[in-house]
Amino acid sequence: MGGSSGCDHTNRADDKPSLVVVSGDTAGWIVPCGCTTNQSGGLLRRGSYLQQLSEQANILYLDAGGALHGTSPYDVAKFEAILQGEQTMGITLHNIGSAEASLGADQLRRIEESLGDEPLFLSANTRDSAGQSLGIPSKIVNVGSRRVLVIGVLSPSFATEEVRIGPPQKAILDELARSKEEGGHDVSIVLAYLPEEELRELASQLPEVDAVIGGPTGQAIAPEPSGPLLLASATNKGKFLITLTLPSIATPKLTGQVIEMTEEFAGAQSQQENLDRFYKELAARDFTPEETSFEPAWSAGGASAHRVAGSKSCRKCHQADCDVWEHSAHSHAWQTLQKTGSQVDSYCQQCHVTGFGVPGGFVSAKRSPDRVNVGCESCHGPSQQHVEQPEVHTFHFKNAVSTCVRCHDPENSPQFDYGTYWPRIEHGTKGTL
Incomplete structure (x- = not known):
């Protein structure tokens, strides 16, 4: 596999298949508004989908970034509720997208600390004004018998006065080299919050990795070959998830599909409880329009x-x-x-x-x-x-x-x-x- 340690692990026997599920660009869409039928998306359906998969497969759940809509007190409260919902679903890493970066380093660190001891935010190429990273650059996660290297990057076009963003390709290559020095990996996945043109250009420059999963591309991109790797995008208010099947004896190559979060996925009870807690908080804080990012x-x-x-x-x-x-x-x-x-x-x-x-x-x-x-x-x-x-x-x-x-x-x-x-x-x- 591209970017691996050189070992062939496709002959390992697993009782269950191993899957990587990636969401992205939730943009505050914690639940469909419900004003019409056939609306897709929402954490309740996402939770139901992941719960169904976990009954028959080893799951690594990731998010490509872009979970919130703005930076107002209302948006921050909703972002925290979304992250709590993701944690309930067993998320391992949440890539820093443009909306997350716009909150600034201090706010991101406060939120991450409130969620527990394990690092959640991922970003290999973002730094604050003091040069400190906004998230961990990468992580190797064991999924079944596979060692999966996950790297996160953000487009330099989203840099702010407070957040500095380095070249994505260099950051990724640095993490691949570091993984090789520390024992290697079987599969490498890059979560890249980049506009579509930048995303495709980056993928064309990275034959060393196995998959590049993007964010703000307007519409979801079903997994497609881009040279030796798979390119995909989970976007559009979290309505579409990317599901990758890791190599096995039955399927020696990395494969993937896009899944729409439709009404066929009944709402997960744990996510309903999370939504109820969020509504309870909203009722207590009673936000005014000025405390939101919505226009009058x-x-x-x-x-x-x-x-x-x-x-x-x-x-x-x-x-x-x-x-x-x-x-x-x-x-x-x-x-x-x-x-x-x-x-x-x-x-x-x-x-x-x-x-x-x-x-x-x-x-x-x-x-x-x-x-x-x-x-x-x-x-x-x-x-x-x-x-x-x-x-x-x-x-x-x-x-x-x-x-x-x-x-x-x-x-x-x-x-x-x-x-x-x-x-x-x-x-x-x-x-x-």
């Missing part, structure tokens, strides 16, 4: 022109329209979150409240209970000025339809069609929305 529903503007007044202020002049709204799903949007407990999650709140992060709008579940549900201003825009001066229309008065796709996007509402949906809530004077 509208950009800031004049104090009156861009201030939410609340749906109750509409009823005096728009009684019939309000009656239509009260019988629509929009007026019960918050209750749909309560059914799953996700009403505490800012990611879900964005599209189930009125004026997320806007003056006069939704602040948090505890602090603005009168701004839950998708009210009139979610589509028509802040109306405080209109309430004070009825002749001044809200700024979405003639183009409310344009606001639909902010929440009814391809991810959360793939079947959305304005011509089909509008009759369900039709109100007002045609041509003036």
Whole structure:
């Protein structure tokens, strides 16, 4: 095998096959939002898949990086919950991706220390401003009878003032040489959080390794030959995992496949418990929009022109329209979150409240209970000025339809069609929305 110690271990007899499973680019997608059917991904399904595999194979579980969405307090809390979920699944190493690096060395070290004594973060080419590594550069893990060398790297394009990133190829070659000096390995796998063009270029320069598994490539890449090695990518909100089968007598070559985390994988109970703990933490911390990385529903503007007044202020002049709204799903949007407990999650709140992060709008579940549900201003825009001066229309008065796709996007509402949906809530004077 490329990059091995030179020993042929394919004739060892194992009772079970040995597999390497790699996730990546979870991007905060701890669970599918649930706004539509057939959504993929989520830690509950990932846990179920790994649990099924562990019953019939030796498993090495790794993550290629990119687990969080941003650096806000909300994002950090979710990142910690994702890592705790990964630990429950038996993860061995979590490569540092761009999102992890953006937290900075101190934050990463604090998080790692809170998770236990064993090193979790992997990175051969990242350093802090003092020259200290952000993670261990590599590790040899015994998987069945195989000695698997795992190396992690990050693209230099993600360097920051605090995080320095060296050339990935050199870092990898250094770790291969170090492994050879310390007794060698049977299989070498590189977790490389690099954009696709860089990823493919790196793979072409590394005939010494057996597999390069990437991260932010937009869409997952099923394992494919790249010279003598296998190239693959686990990405897209953790919806796709890469599963490699290590060489054996039955299959003397390293093989792999991409697995989509669909509804066929029932949620693992241990991951549901982890999700419940996370929701409990969110309920206690009651994050405001300013404590997240999510954009406000509208950009800031004049104090009156861009201030939410609340749906109750509409009823005096728009009684019939309000009656239509009260019988629509929009007026019960918050209750749909309560059914799953996700009403505490800012990611879900964005599209189930009125004026997320806007003056006069939704602040948090505890602090603005009168701004839950998708009210009139979610589509028509802040109306405080209109309430004070009825002749001044809200700024979405003639183009409310344009606001639909902010929440009814391809991810959360793939079947959305304005011509089909509008009759369900039709109100007002045609041509003036």
